Amino acid sequence: MSAAPSHAERNGLLLGLVGVVIFSATLPATRIAVLHLDPIFVGLGRSLVAAVPAALFLLAIRAPWPSRRQALRLLTVAFGVVLGFPALTSLAMRHVPSAHGAIVVGLLPLFTAIMGAWLNRERPSVGFWITAVTGSTLVVTFAIFNGGGALHLADLALFVAVVVGAFGYAEGARLTRELGGRETISWAILASSPFLVWPVIGGVARSDFASAGWPQWAGFFYVAIFSQFLGFFAWYKGLDLGGVARVSQVQLSQVFFTMLIAAWLLGEKVTPLMIVFAVAVVATVAIGRRMPVKRA
Secondary structure (H helix, E strand, O other), X not given: OOOOOOHHHHHHHHHHHHHHHHHXXXXXXXXXXXXXXXXXXXXXXXXXXXXXXXXXXXXHOOOOOOOHHHHHHHHHHHHHHHHHHHHHHHHHOOOOOHHHHHHHHOOHHHHHHHHHHHHOOEEEOHHHHHHHHHHHHHHHHHHHHXXXXXXXXXXXXXXXXXXXXXXXXXXXXXXXXXXXXXXXXXXXXXXXXXXXXHHHHHHHHHOOOOOOOHHHHHHHHHHHHHHHHHHHHHHHHHHHHHOHHHHHHHHHHHHHHHHHHHHHHHOOOOXXXXXXXXXXXXXXXXXXXXXXXXXX
């Protein structure tokens, strides 16, 4: 494959960027929500809310039922992007600023590229892997510096969220070729819903609804409708068109967007160090975009 991105890849990168912008508000919105709402209620309850528009969408387009094989794969997607990633990031947002969390989640593109190469038989070039690892190294370095020389326990939760989320992204992109991107996330949300009811009921009991105001509910419904549902419409289609490895690297720019949103919504301080690392990470995305990636 030529180093110059094709028309499909450019469209994939654009759609991926749209998804990234939507996802960029997830951590700030989650941090606002968990101030008075239980993290499990926020992390898993958002998927129960998203199940309503997901079901209406599938009914509206008269989507055929997935095959048994596809249903099993949908459950693995749900484990990553509907169960694991939301719940673990919600727990972490109780303990670290969203800007810090965004830096750690910045490892997601590297792991998504690894999962994409494994599941989708993509073959990124050596130059691509160098830029991907460089960007991820910058992310880990910042997390250590920003944590006073050590990683927090919340960073461990975020790291596990990255691994399971990356698998959900890569497998979801593979299913998109068979079901369509919108259908894939909708079915994944519905497939997970029966497993969410009991944990969410427990989260309701632990939530301080009396103290929760409109900012907490606005944050909760943002992550339910946009982060958990609509954002994946663009994201999965982008991964399918442009390739998991290449488009996943666009998500490194999410660090920068999240810091800006956190500063705006939460008044979190954007330090010069954050800006330096964010610019350096975005630079690796720009370089990696020109690196060849062979697709099966």
